[in-house]
Amino acid sequence: MKLKTNPLLEDRSIVYKFFYYVGPILLIVAFLLGWNAVSASGNVMLPSPAEALKRMITIWSGNVAKHPMTYHVGISMRRVLTALIFSVVVGVPFGIAMGWNKTFRAIFKPLFEVIRPVPPIAWVPLFTLWFGTSEFSRVAIITMGVFMPIVINSYSGVIMVPEINFQVGKVFGAKSTDMLFDVVLPSSLNAIFAGIRTALGGGWMVLLASEMLGAREGIGFLIMQGNSANDLTLSIVGMVMIGFFGMLFAYAFDYLERWLCPWKRK
Amino acid sequence: MLEVDHIAKTFFSDKGDTDAIENISIDVKENEFLVLLGPGQCGKSTFLNIIAGLVKPTSGTIKLDGKPITGTDPRIAMVFQKTGLYEWKTAMQNAELGLKYRKVSKAERREIAQKYLDLVGLHGFENAYPHALSGGMKQRVGIARAYTANPEILLMDEPFGALDAQTRYAMEEEILRIWNAEKRTIIFVTNNIEEAITLGDRVIQFTERPATVKKIYDLSSLARPRSQVSPEFLRIRQEIASNEELTLE
Ligand SMILES: Nc1ncnc2c1ncn2[C@@H]1O[C@H](COP(=O)(O)OP(=O)(O)OP(=O)(O)O)[C@@H](O)[C@H]1O
Ligand SMILES: [Mg+2]
Numbered sequence: 001m002k003l004k005t006n007p008l009l010e011d012r013s014i015v016y017k018f019f020y021y022v023g024p025i026l027l028i029v030a031f032l033l034g035w036n037a038v039s040a041s042g043n044v045m046l047p048s049p050a051e052a053l054k055r056m057i058t059i060w061s062g063n064v065a066k067h068p069m070t071y072h073v074g075i076s077m078r079r080v081l082t083a084l085i086f087s088v089v090v091g092v093p094f095g096i097a098m099g100w101n102k103t104f105r106a107i108f109k110p111l112f113e114v115i116r117p118v119p120p121i122a123w124v125p126l127f128t129l130w131f132g133t134s135e136f137s138r139v140a141i142i143t144m145g146v147f148m149p150i151v152i153n154s155y156s157g158v159i160m161v162p163e164i165n166f167q168v169g170k171v172f173g174a175k176s177t178d179m180l181f182d183v184v185l186p187s188s189l190n191a192i193f194a195g196i197r198t199a200l201g202g203g204w205m206v207l208l209a210s211e212m213l214g215a216r217e218g219i220g221f222l223i224m225q226g227n228s229a230n231d232l233t234l235s236i237v238g239m240v241m242i243g244f245f246g247m248l249f250a251y252a253f254d255y256l257e258r259w260l261c262p263w264k265r266k
Numbered sequence: 267m268l269e270v271d272h273i274a275k276t277f278f279s280d281k282g283d284t285d286a287i288e289n290i291s292i293d294v295k296e297n298e299f300l301v302l303l304g305p306g307q308c309g310k311s312t313f314l315n316i317i318a319g320l321v322k323p324t325s326g327t328i329k330l331d332g333k334p335i336t337g338t339d340p341r342i343a344m345v346f347q348k349t350g351l352y353e354w355k356t357a358m359q360n361a362e363l364g365l366k367y368r369k370v371s372k373a374e375r376r377e378i379a380q381k382y383l384d385l386v387g388l389h390g391f392e393n394a395y396p397h398a399l400s401g402g403m404k405q406r407v408g409i410a411r412a413y414t415a416n417p418e419i420l421l422m423d424e425p426f427g428a429l430d431a432q433t434r435y436a437m438e439e440e441i442l443r444i445w446n447a448e449k450r451t452i453i454f455v456t457n458n459i460e461e462a463i464t465l466g467d468r469v470i471q472f473t474e475r476p477a478t479v480k481k482i483y484d485l486s487s488l489a490r491p492r493s494q495v496s497p498e499f500l501r502i503r504q505e506i507a508s509n510e511e512l513t514l515e
Contacts, residue, residue: 001387003398167320168350170338172415173367182366186354263354263395 047233052240055233064234065225067217073241076218079135079210080203083142087199091150092192098151099158099188100180112151120145120202121209133214141213145206146199153195157188193257200253204246219245267451268294268317268419273326274476275312285476286312287323292470292479294419297449299442303462304472305510310455311347313477314421317453318344330419340368343417345408345425351396357383357407358392364415375414382410385444402433409441413448422454426461438464442490459506463499464492471509481509 032049039048047055060069098105098112123144131137161184169183211220219241226235258265275287286309294300304310315321317328319338327334330341343364351360358376359366361383365375383392386406396404405425412420425441426434438461445452456462462469469483483502492499 001391001400001403003391003394004400164346164348164350165352167315167318168346168352168363169367170320171318171342171344172364172411173338173340175367178367183352186352189354261354263356263397 045232047236052233052236056237056240059234059237065217065222069241072217072219072222073245076207076211076220077245079139079142079218080200080207082139083146084196084200084203086139087143087147087150088196091147092154095151095154095192095195096158096180096185096188099155100184105155112148116148116152120206124209124213128213137213138210138215141210142203142206145202149198149202150192150195153198154188154192157191157195158184160191161187189261193253193261197250197253200249201246204242207242267296267331268292268453269329270294270317271327271329273313273316273323273328275309275316275321276324287316288476288478289326290478291326294451294453296418297451298467299445299452299454299465301462301466301469302453302455302472303459303469303506304455304457304477305474306457308472308475309477310457310472311423314344314423314453314455317419318342318421340364340415341418342421343412343415343419344421345405345412345423347423347425347427349396349404349408351404351407351411353396356393356395357388357399357410360396360407361410361414363411364417368415378416379410379414382413383407385413385447386410387440400433401429402437405429405437406440409444413444413450417450419451419453422452424455424457427456427458434461439491441465459503459510460494463488463502463506464494469506471506481506 035046035049038044039046039051062068064072094108098108120141123141127137127140131140165183165187166179169179174183207218208220208223211218212224215221219238222241223235223238226232226238270290270292273287273290275285277284277286290313292300302310302313312321316323319335319342329335330339335342352363355363358379361379362375365378370378380392383389386409388403388406388410391399391403396407399407408425412422422441426437429437441452441454442465454465456465463485466483467486469485471480471483472478473480483506485502488498488502
């Protein structure tokens with residue numbers, strides 16, 4: 001007897017390998033060429049990639065808006081990460097409890113369904129009134145954006161655990177705690193991770209809104225600053241930063257998932 | 267040892283009630299290989315689930331060693347129709363499940379699970395996750411998991427139903443080899459006549475839904491291994507087939 005192997009990885013042809021490794025690079029190059037062409041045509045106002053790169057280098061080697069770039073990046077990351085970690089630590093158990101316990105679900109689900117459709121940015125006026133334009137306000141708004149998908153996905157992960165998994169647990173003598181931690185939790189990890197991934201994407205979006213609240217630093221602030229100072233290149237540098245660090249987060253997260261779920265490694 | 271006494275099951279739902287089982291009574295003997303043969307959707311899984319304690323019967327009782335059982339019981343384990351392996355656990359961790367939940371020490375349950383993984387022919391695959399295993403190997407883990415729980419009775423719900431014919435024949439021989447090495451009472455469900463005759467000491471033929479006992483065939487005099495083309499095999503096959511209701515749905 002032999003273990004099954006992944007046929008996609010087994011007989012990779014040269015063509016497959018080429019597109020797998022070179023394809024993504026080609027695509028990014030094509031994107032940059034297109035960007036450059038649009039900017040060179042002069043039809044729209046758009047700094048070229050070279051200009052953006054030059055600006056990026058000066059920004060990274062000096063200060064922008066009174067602070068080094070690392071400070072802006074660091075503080076934005078801290079805002080997103082604080083909201084994310086809080087939401088994972090509170091939201092995952094909350095969602096699981098909602099899926100696991102009928103009474104808990106009956107009490108909290110309606111409230112959640114009411115809050116869910118409200119866009120996170122809609123909380124801005126309320127939070128400003130309560131907490132002022134403080135750091136707390138900013139993190140609270142981002143939290144409104146990341147908490148919901150995390151709770152909802154953890155919840156649906158639990159209610160979608162296949163019946164057979166419970167039957168197996170029962171036949172082999174699982175107690176309630178075994179069922180929760182040894183069956184339900186690993187069965188719903190997929191959905192939980194999907195929720196965190198969605199939340200992360202949403203988090204970057206809400207970051208921008210939160211940094212409109214009187215922030216004097218952060219990537220979102222730089223983008224707004226570029227807008228009000230008619231400095232388009234600065235805005236683009238900010239966009240590239242969010243794109244780059246967003247991607248870094250996503251990859252780090254994939255890595256974390258593979259580490260936590262060794263059974264998914266093919 | 268196991269007495270099934272006037273079991274019936276009706277599923278009640280808004281869309282209408284389904285009679286799945288109608289009045290089944292069976293005495294299962296210690297260490298016998300009992301095959302339940304029935305057509306698709308007749309209520310076979312429901313019946314096994316009732317014995318396993320996963321489904322409550324509408325009426326009737328199940329007695330094990332003279333005492334009624336309600337709910338799941340450590341003396342009864344099951345091999346599931348769709349394997350039911352936990353994909354986040356290795357072959358070893360899956361096999362140990364019953365002992366883990368019953369708080370047997372890690373070293374001890376390792377040792378016992380290893381013994382049964384070896385018995386089912388999975389030595390060297392202890393650390394493989396289910397997604398890397400073929401259908402036949404998965405069901406071997408399922409069998410090792412049931413044996414490791416150390417039950418008196420093993421329920422098997424069409425364990426080879428999803429396998430290709432070749433693997434299925436091989437697994438039929440395997441289960442007989444395993445059962446000969448470690449005798450237990452096996453209640454094996456199938457919808458395949460050849461499989462039933464190849465395996466069973468007795469074959470109980472079920473009717474269409476609602477399932478009830480149509481006929482009992484005693485095959486204990488038929489020597490093993492059983493050639494599927496021997497005159498005796500073919501005669502019994504003919505007899506059972508003539509009693510099947512051939513209905514077109
Ligand atoms: N939980 C349930 N609620 C309602 N009806 C059910 C339930 N479980 C099974 N049934 C019905 O009972 C009947 C028997 O189902 P069962 O799964 O026991 O049959 P089976 O003989 O095992 O079928 P198969 O050959 O497909 O394995 C079917 O008509 C099914 O739809
Ligand atoms: Mg079935």
